[in-house]
Amino acid sequence: xxxxxxxxxxxxxxxxxxxxxxxxxxxxxxxxxxxxxxxxxxxxxxxxxxxxxxxxxxxxxxxxxxxxxxxxxxxxxxxxxxxxxxxxxxxxxxxxxxxxxxxxxxxxxxxxxxxxxxxxxxxxxxxxxxxxxxxxxxxxxxxxxxxxxxxxxxxxxxxxxxxxxxxxxxxxxxxxxxxxxxxxxxxxxxx
Numbered sequence: 568x569x570x571x572x573x574x575x576x577x578x579x580x581x582x583x584x585x586x587x588x589x590x591x592x593x594x595x596x597x598x599x600x601x602x603x604x605x606x607x608x609x610x611x612x613x614x615x616x617x618x619x620x621x622x623x624x625x626x627x628x629x630x631x632x633x634x635x636x637x638x639x640x641x642x643x644x645x646x647x648x649x650x651x652x653x654x655x656x657x658x659x660x661x662x663x664x665x666x667x668x669x670x671x672x673x674x675x676x677x678x679x680x681x682x683x684x685x686x687x688x689x690x691x692x693x694x695x696x697x698x699x700x701x702x703x704x705x706x707x708x709x710x711x712x713x714x715x716x717x718x719x720x721x722x723x724x725x726x727x728x729x730x731x732x733x734x735x736x737x738x739x740x741x742x743x744x745x746x747x748x749x750x751x752x753x754x755x756x757x758x
Contacts, residue, residue, distance in 0.1 A: 592624040600628040643740035653699045659692045694744035705737030
């Protein structure tokens with residue numbers, strides 16, 4: 568299993584590793600396979616074990632002694648602790664909207680037979696972050712969609728979760744959501 572060293576006391580010779588599922592595991596310097604320098608933020612491979620005191624890591628091997636990864640990611644005007652992010656992803660949905668036809672050039676008969684409004688849709692993508700406290704945030708960087716909504720900061724998505732309909736608010740941002748996903752992928756792939 569892979570993880571990242573999140574704490575290490577050099578005087579006492581023990582520390583903690585956070586594994587891919589977010590569990591903190593105790594390890595002692597005697598659990599190290601090789602005698603590389605132990606650094607906070609280093610990526611390690613280990614065998615997960617459990618004892619009467621809790622979760623533990625044994626046969627710890629340092630894979631990459633990289634510098635400490637960022638603890639916060641900034642999206643738009645919001646800041647999120649990386650450790651609090653449970654999941655994330657980019658989703659594409661359809662936005663249905665009504666637009667009015669230009670009817671000035673139509674004859675009276677055409678005005679009667681042709682509808683004044685026509686429903687149309689626009690596919691757009693948004694980035695959704697779900698935090699460990701189950702709150703979620705949605706971000707969109709599509710300027711065309713922003714113009715359709717005629718809103719400078721927020722947008723609403725009609726969602727259905729467990730057969731309950733609700734509106735989920737999102738925020739328009741100037742950053743590219745695909746670039747944000749790449750940054751998140753790089754961080755979480757290292758764990």
